[in-house]
Amino acid sequence: MIDFELPPQVQQARDMVHMVAETMMRPIAREYDEREHEKPWDFLHTMWEASKATNPVSFGGGGKKEPGTPSVRNLQTVVSIEELSWGDAGLYLSIPNPGLGGAAIAAAGTAEQRERFLARFRSGPPKWGAMAITEPHCGSDTAAIATTAVRDGDHWVLNGTKIFVTSGKMAAQESDGFVVVWATVDKSAGRAGIKAFVVERGTPGMTVVKVEDKMGIRASDTAMIVFENCRIPLDNILGNPEVQRSTEGFKGAMATFDATRPAVAASAIGIGRAALDFVRAELEKQGVKIRYGVSRNKLTAIERDFMDMEATLQAARLLTWRAAWLMDQGRHNNLEASMAKAKAGLAVTQVTQKAVELLGPLGYSRKYLLEKWMRDAKINDIFEGTQQINLLIVARRILGYSSKELN
Amino acid sequence: MVSFEPSEEQQLVRDTVAAFAQEQVRPQARASDESGEIPASLVEQGWELGLTQALIPEAYGGAGEAHSAVTSALFIEELAWADLSIACHLLAPRLLVVPLIEAGTEEQKRRLLPRYTQASFAAATAAVVEPRWDFDLASLSVTATRRNGSYVLSGTKCFVPLAAEAEHVAVFARVGNGDEVGVFLLERGTAGMNILEREKNMGLKGLATYEVAFEQCRIPTEQRLGGAAGCDVNRLLNLQRVALAAAAVGVARAAFEYARDYAKERKAFGVAIAQKQAIAFMLAEMAIEIDAARLLTWEAAWKLDRGEDATREAVLAKQYAANMALMVADRGVQILGGHGYIRDHLVELFLRNARGFATFEGLLTA
The missing domain is CATH 1.10.540.10 (Acyl-CoA dehydrogenase/oxidase, N-terminal domain)
Structure with a gap:
């Protein structure tokens, strides 16, 4: 019901x-x-x-x-x-x-891998895990990944450069964490050759070379990590090491996003709500109350803007809940996760930018957090698949197209 | 407990109405828009679905099923998907029956409800909108003035569906000089209630709507819905908002599906135009916005079903869905290009109908 x-x-x-x-x-x-x-x-x-x-x-x-x-x-x-x-x-x-x-x-991962890599998060000092996909020359086009993984006896040897690794410094250097690295084992195989590897903190050959200066979410580190003849055990690969004809393995890795996109959407909504709460409070200080039952043609511009912001944020929230609920039911949510992410990323971007406009100097001043929320918000329209990549996924789903048919 | 899945019972109603909508209503959409007529046989078939009678207590000859705004939102979307004019016509009796179920006195129910449990369609309607740009449910210009043990109605309503054939009209009017709103149950032919000419609108052309003028229209106080104390009119308005939001979702979905199917067929530069991002992204955004509006609508309906005040949710859902429907229908026409502008295709009809949601009030109720 x-x-x-x-x-x-x-x-x-x-x-x-x-x-x-x-x-x-x-x-x-x-x-x-x-x-x-x-x-x-x-x-x-x-x-x-x-x-x-x-x-x-x-x-x-x-x-x-x-x-x-x-x-x-x-x-x-x-x-x-x-x-x-x-x-x-x-x-x-x-x-x-x-x-x-x-x-x-x-x-x-296998049950053994889950235990080996994840059990550490139940005890000891703080730890971080990170994921390294993006490279300087490719982001959304993951099939173009140039980082290589070559088998050498009992090891995989990784070479390449990864950027935009969230918490990369904490995971690779500052704690007993790990970085999951996407690399190709066979460039000629395209997507089918892309595999994910777990690299433990401090593995020789893995170096954090830079932490980015960003527009927002500055409390979170965003690292550039270079892999130079970085040797990891054979069983640190996630999934099947064989290169299959199909892209099943790649799809498996992409399935991670079905879980993480609703999480990004939820974060976006939290920022948007913060902005909306602040705007409402400032308006109320001046005696401005939003009149919900009154004809739209008689509302002030601020009331109309506010109501649109409120509705769009709530719509994004419900799409996000739906994507999470589907996962809780053990059902596929690829379409719904991308819908939620595309909607929430854009919604929070627009809501926070409009909020800065509505509050004028109060919005633009660093005396208040609103300008920060606008800067923080924008990343949600970009990471975990940009707005456009998520629209592409939604489009393929609703049209029944493969990535070959619609790209 | 959060769930996005209709109950089995709701799903059954939805499927039944969806099948009727697709097989019987949609094929009639264009013809009704052109002729302004809806075949009597279709109206009778629609009546047999029992969407009005189901709500009426068994004591008055109905099925006595619980009234649910969520269930209503589900079937309204399906009917509006097929055709908005026909949906409004088929569901018009609910404009009287739902307020009676929600707020009528026993005497009012006993007197009026049995008329709407007969084997044949009986028209009823509500008069809500007024012909002015600043029409506002919160300050109506049609007034009901207490005088010598009666109410005297005066002022003009518009967009009143089926007014010429309606057995009863539920008139929303301002009581006294404040912002109190009352609903008055008028019988057909009441002196001082003048049904004017049928309106001619940009869309919704299959639905017969009228201006209705009240001049010294005197009615007994017992005809005020809920009796002397009146009733929670806000709740009735919110049920209407939710219904219109659901209808907007239905119209938008119709436009989306039409454009999607066309875009997969139509070739340009050697591929289907749907394989071009310019078109595919439009369709993706349309799909997301339709789902977004539907969830807002369901949430408002759910809140109403819990008996809570849902003014904020209903207003936001209706506004959001109205804007969304216009955007989606416009893109529907855009995706078909020149063909979208030609009346051989339904998308231009969807766009004309969708533009109305900003203005529509009281044409439907959940």
Whole structure:
């Protein structure tokens, strides 16, 4: 039955995470935007201690459940991420956890690999996982990946350069983490030759050469990592090492995104809600209340803008919940995950940019967080597949086209 | 517990109406738009679906099923997908029956409801919109003034569906000088209620709508919906908003599907135009926005079904769906290019109908 009521356990998790966002993240949000490349260690330790027990921000894996046993895990994840990102999206992204690399291992790894790489997130000091896909010459076009993995006896040898690795420095250098690296084992095989490899922190030949200076989400490090004759054990490959004729293996790796795109969408919505809350509060200070029952032709421009922002954000939220809910049911959500990501990324970009306009000097001033939220928001329209890549996926799905037929 | 899946019962209603919509209603869409007529046989077939009678308590001859805005949103989308004019015609009796079920006194129900459980279609309607650019549900210009134990209605309504044949008209009017709104249940032929000429609109041409003028129209106080104290008119308006939002989703989906199918057939530069990103991306955005509006609509309907105030949700869903439908229908025409402008294709009809949602109020109710 169609229902929009969050289950009690999800509501409780949301309330708890909201408290963290309000009391621990908001007060330091500006500070770690200004002090780029520094880490809020007190906050990170606190989050690590909390996540060791409950892991409120891990995602994916819902589809791996036994059929017929729906859970609310992914729904709870997107709801929690919205709250954390309402607190601060950069700080949320910097929280120690398995990250996208962990999601890839959860989706494509064997039971042994999941244990070997993910068990560490249950104890010890804070750790990070990261995923390295993008290269200087290619982003969305993952089939063009030039980083190579060559088999040499008991090892794979990686060579190449990866950029835009979220938490790459923390995963590769600063903690007992790992980086999941996408590389080709056979350039002539195109996509079928692309495989994912887990590289443990500190492996010789893996070097963090740069941490990017960014427009927003500055509390999160974005690394450039060079692999130079980087040798890793044979069984650090995720999935089948054979190059198949089909692109099944590649599709398996891409399936990671079905879990992570709703998470990105949820983060976007959290930022958008923060902006909307701020605008509403500032308007109310001046006695401006949004009149919902009044004819649109009699509303002020600000009321109309505000209502459009509110509706578009709520629409994005419901699309995101739907994508997470499908995963919780153990159903495919490739189309719905891309719909949610495309919608939420654009919605938060537009909502925050409009919010800055509506509040004039208050919006543009660094005295308030709104301008920061606008800068933070934009990344959601780009990472985990740009707006355009997600539209392409949606288009292929609704038209029944393969990537050959529509590219 | 969050779920995006209709119940089995809801799915059955949806499938039944969808089959009727596709097989019986859609083939008639163009002809009705051209002639302004809807065949009586189609109206009777639509009546047999029981979408109105189902709500009426068994005591008055109906099926006594629970009234659900979510279920209504599901079947309204299907009928509007097939044709908006025909959907509004078939569902017009609900404009009276739903307010009665929601807020009528026992006496009002007993007197009026049995008329709508007969074997044949009986027209009823609601008079909500007024012919002015600043028409506002929150401050109506049609007034109901208390005078000597009666109400006197005055002012003019427009977009009143089936007014000429309606057995009863539910008139939304401002009571007194404040912002109180009342609903008044008028019988056909009431003195002072003048049904003017049939309207000619840009779209919705298959639906007979009328201006209705009230001049010294005196009615007993018992004809106020809910009795002397009136009723929660806001809830009735929200049910209408949700219905229009669902209809907008239906019209948009019709335009989207038409354009999608065309784009896969039509070749340019050696491939289907759908294989070009310029077209494919338009279609992708249309699909996303249709789902977005549908979910907002369902959420507002769900809130109404829980008996909560859903003014904010219903207003936002309706506005969002109205804007969305216009955008989607316009792109539908655009994707067909010159052919989209020719009346051989339905997309221009969808665009004319979609433009109306910003203006439409009270044509449907969930």
